[in-house]
Amino acid sequence: MSAQWEKQEGNQGILTIQVDAEEFDRALDQAFKKVVKDVQIPGFRKGKVPRKIFENRFGVESLYQDAVDIVLPDAYSKAVQETGIEPIEQPDVDIEEIEKGKDLIFKATVNVKPEVDLGDYKGLEVEEQSVEVTNEDVDQELENLREQHAELVVKESGTVEEGDTIVLDFEGFINGEAFEGGKAEDHSLEIGSGQFIPGFEEKLIGMSAGEEAEIEITFPEDYHAEHLSGQQAVFEVTIHDIKTKEMPEWDDEFAKDADEEVETLQELKEKKKDELQKQQEQDAENQKRETLIEKASENAEVTIPDAMVESELDRMLQEFEQQLQMQGMTLDMYYQFSGQDKDALKDQMRQDAEKRVKTNLTLEAIYYAENLEVTDEDVDHELSNMASMYGVDVDQLKQMLGGNTDALKEELKTRKSIEFLEEHSTAVESESA
Incomplete structure (x- = not known):
């Protein structure tokens, strides 16, 4: 088998695949064995018609479609791997040449992942976020606790x-x-x-x-x-x-009811202050990352295919459905309550889906532009962290992932790109400082 990729306008191209005659003939043999089971010709028992008699009666061409169905999926998969393209949806296939004893040639019109023209992504400026927990912040946190225990x-x-x-x-x-x-x-x-x-x-x-x-x-x-x-x-x-x-009184008894790890109200205040400090630091770090990702994505140029947006919308709908299920609702219940249908909900999500796709494409382009790498050690380390988080061992976690860590590798690639943006960013003083 051989394959040739010819890039055309936009993110579309033609993948020409040539399947060896021997392989196509084997597919014809498989097709005959499948079809003959249901063929009945006078003088022969059902399913026992000789190949030559079958072809004389129906023509070898009657096996072509089944043979193509047998050989095409594997041939297409190998051709994609050989040419290194990344299809984003099912191709349109046209048979160019098909004849017993000769090579099978077909062309697939394929929409592939678009190329990203990266703009500025190194040295992006990001404001330093001040992190300061005040007594008022702690009091408000304790007041929220009082509300919860009211x-x-x-x-x-x-x-x-x-x-x-x-x-x-x-x-x-x-x-x-x-x-x-x-x-x-x-x-x-x-x-x-x-x-x-x-x-x-x-x-x-x-x-x-x-x-x-x-x-x-x-x-x-x-x-x-x-x-x-x-x-x-x-x-x-x-x-x-x-x-x-x-509301409970502000006293040591309230503190112990609110948090079994403390004995006094003062200890509770100190613990909440420490927790708020860590949370604000994490929030500031997340805000920094989001700002850098947004700037890098805005500076990039890419034509986003509708197929990728639709795939992202499907993922977002699944996420939304899972959120509803956690609240004891279903999508059908939501549609009835909101007066929307699936198409209206997708239209509402479309802008965010487009933004997500562009962001993911940008981060992926940065990963390859900077020759970043996710090693086996990176994957093993992440698996170990996840196993500890979920309280299972690594082998159990791998089983939960179906033995496939590809999705985890993609997540780590994204993380590597974000870390690169952070490492090569420029901190500036906040305008409100």
């Missing part, structure tokens, strides 16, 4: 206030007719959480337990469900219970 207790008297959690029934109507998704019973709602459309929660303030009311609301013009955007609605609501937060 108990909800039913108000015996009084009305709904900001921060209260209420249990209510509601049903929404537009022009006197109930609309889908606008009804719930015994729904818990924290006033001020922004869970409902603007104005709804505010109008519940001042109501009492057991009270019924009608609330008039106008859906925002940019509401995610188009059939509701800009519509005036009336919600019939019934308040069942009003619950308020009972």
Whole structure:
């Protein structure tokens, strides 16, 4: 077998593949063995028709398609490997020459990964981020902990206030007719959480337990469900219970309840300050990396094929579906709730998908331009770290990965490129400093 790659305009080219006559004849033999099982000719038992009789009756050409189906996938895969191209979608294949006893020649029109014209990526300027944890930051962190450890207790008297959690029934109507998704019973709602459309929660303030009311609301013009955007609605609501937060006191007992590793409130403060310091340092490092990646990507020029964008959109949809599942939802439930369908959701994600593709292509181009390398030692080290993180041994982790570390290698290539950008960047003082 031999292969020849001819680059054309854009990211398209022609891959000409020539399969040896002997290999094609073997494929014809396999095709005959497959087809003859279902052939019945008078005078012969089903599946026992001799090859010569078959070809005289039906012609050897009747085996060509099955033979091509047998030989083409392996031949194409070998040709891709031999020429070093990187296809991004299935090719369009045309048979050029096909005849028993002769070489099979076919041409595949292939869309390949586009070439990136790298702009400036060395010496990119990035602002130094100041990292300083204040007493106010620590107090806010402790206040968040108090919120988490607060108990909800039913108000015996009084009305709904900001921060209260209420249990209510509601049903929404537009022009006197109930609309889908606008009804719930015994729904818990924290006033001020922004869970409902603007104005709804505010109008519940001042109501009492057991009270019924009608609330008039106008859906925002940019509401995610188009059939509701800009519509005036009336919600019939019934308040069942009003619950308020009972916050723990600022003392050592609260500290021990919040964190079993500390004994006093002062120890908790010191621990939270240390954690916040590390988090801010990590956030600053992440921000630096994101800035460098974004600048390098903006400076690069590349024509992004639709096929790569569509593949990225599929990945993003899978990620989004996994996030929904963690919240106990499905994509179908989300479509029903949001009023969107799959195409609308993909359109919403398209810009981010294009950005992701360009970023990945840019980082890959930097990796090869700088002759960076991911070694076996790098892979083994990462596997060891991952195994420790997941609490399994390396062999178990490899089994979890299906014995294939290619995806891990690609991730490490990306990491190498980002590290290169960092090492060759220039730190400048923040303008706000």
